[in-house]
Amino acid sequence: MRKYAASVFLLAVLAIAITLACGSSPRVLQSVSLSPATADGQGSPVQFTATGYFNDQPSPVKLVAANWGACYQNQRTTAVTVSSEGLARCAAGAVGTYTVWAWAESAADSCGGNNGEVPANPCGGGGQCQPTGTAQLTCP
Numbered sequence: 001m002r003k004y005a006a007s008v009f010l011l012a013v014l015a016i017a018i019t020l021a022c023g024s025s026p027r028v029l030q031s032v033s034l035s036p037a038t039a040d041g042q043g044s045p046v047q048f049t050a051t052g053y054f055n056d057q058p059s060p061v062k063l064v065a066a067n068w069g070a071c072y073q074n075q076r077t078t079a080v081t082v083s084s085e086g087l088a089r090c091a092a093g094a095v096g097t098y099t100v101w102a103w104a105e106s107a108a109d110s111c112g113g114n115n116g117e118v119p120a121n122p123c124g125g126g127g128q129c130q131p132t133g134t135a136q137l138t139c140p
Contacts (some may be wrong), residue, residue: 003074004117004119005109010035011013013079013121021057026135027054027055027056028054028055028056028068029052029056029105029131030053030054030131031052031053031105031131031133032050032051032052032063032066032102032103032104032131032132033050033053033131033133034048034049034050034051034086034101034102034133034134034135035048035049036048036049036098036135037135037136037137038090038135038136038137038138039088039136039137039138040112040133040137040138041080041088041089041090041137041138041139041140042090042138042139043140045087045088045089046088046137047085048067048068048082048084048086048087048088048100048102048135049062049086050063050086050102050104050106051063051098051133051134057111063102063104064103065104066098066103066104067102067103067104068082068083068084068088068101068102069082069100069101069122069123070082070088070098070099070100070101070123070137071098071101071122071124072096072098072099073122074123074124075124075136076123077098078091078095079091079093079094079096079098079139080098080100080137080139082100086093086102088100088137090139090140091106091126091136091139093140094139095139096136096138096140097136097137097138097139098136098138098139099123099134099135099136099137100134100135100137101122101123101132101133101134101135102132102133102134103130103131103132103133104130104131122134
């Protein structure tokens with residue numbers, strides 16, 4: 001009888017643990033901000049940092065797995081390159097103000113939980129379903 005009671009207790013604990021795990025909602029990235037918001041890229045690279053704001057703690061947090069890029073007049077550009085760590089560089093001859101962007105995938109995105117099936121398009125043209133942050137970089 002004692003062995004039977006221990007087995008029932010373990011099954012009950014396991015059932016509760018599974019119920020709690022399945023019933024919890026995923027932590028969702030709600031927005032992204034970049035720092036600095038504006039920068040002058042004259043002469044040296046500029047380090048940008050992406051911060052993610054979530055619907056659950058911990059929030060906010062530095063995003064280490066962000067996707068980075070740059071646009072000029074709503075078109076992707078190669079005049080500014082951005083490393084996977086957010087280091088932006090103006091190419092030789094680049095002149096003007098460019099938009100630096102970063103986005104990160106979330107467990108459920110603003111398109112209804114597609115998990116990245118609809119790609120982010122930070123340069124315009126639709127399809128932007130992942131939280132995206134932007135900043136401005138001025139090249140000489």
